[in-house]
Amino acid sequence: MSLKKAEVLMRTLKEKLGFRLPAMILTDSRDVSGNPVLTVAADAAWNTGDQWATIKIKPVDQIGVNSIGQAQESFSPHVCQLVAEESAVAGVSYLKDTTSMALEIELKALGCILELYLSAITDEPNESEIVDANLKARYDDIVNPLTSSM
Numbered sequence: 001m002s003l004k005k006a007e008v009l010m011r012t013l014k015e016k017l018g019f020r021l022p023a024m025i026l027t028d029s030r031d032v033s034g035n036p037v038l039t040v041a042a043d044a045a046w047n048t049g050d051q052w053a054t055i056k057i058k059p060v061d062q063i064g065v066n067s068i069g070q071a072q073e074s075f076s077p078h079v080c081q082l083v084a085e086e087s088a089v090a091g092v093s094y095l096k097d098t099t100s101m102a103l104e105i106e107l108k109a110l111g112c113i114l115e116l117y118l119s120a121i122t123d124e125p126n127e128s129e130i131v132d133a134n135l136k137a138r139y140d141d142i143v144n145p146l147t148s149s150m
Contacts, residue, residue: 007036057078078110082116084117113138117134
């Protein structure tokens with residue numbers, strides 16, 4: 001059930017980003033756990049300094065098991081993880097403000113917990129860059145705080 005919700009959120013995000021960022025290439029994939037991943041790119045091949053971001057949507061990790069010892073089903077909340085390449089200025093990505101803003105607006109509209117990651121300069125921003133060392137910010141849904149903290 002958790003992955004189904006993540007898939008629906010990703011489809012919704014991809015559709016809305018298609019309208020907000022019509023010049024960008026949107027590519028679907030999955031990580032090793034089956035979570036949906038979306039790559040947003042200005043061109044087909046990544047180079048340092050490109051307008052390139054990766055988004056992964058995953059359910060919040062469960063801390064226990066259900067009443068019969070099985071893994072819990074998670075319906076909410078979900079985490080939207082945005083990865084971009086860090087520029088020469090520490091804490092600032094290569095994404096243009098308009099691209100970054102469009103991504104963040106649509107991600108926040110999903111009601112997810114939003115995590116922002118920056119990969120090192122010359123490292124392609126992909127889901128392998130989602131590690132604690134690269135985490136720069138984490139935001140709960142400030143408009144509907146109960147949505148992201150259920």
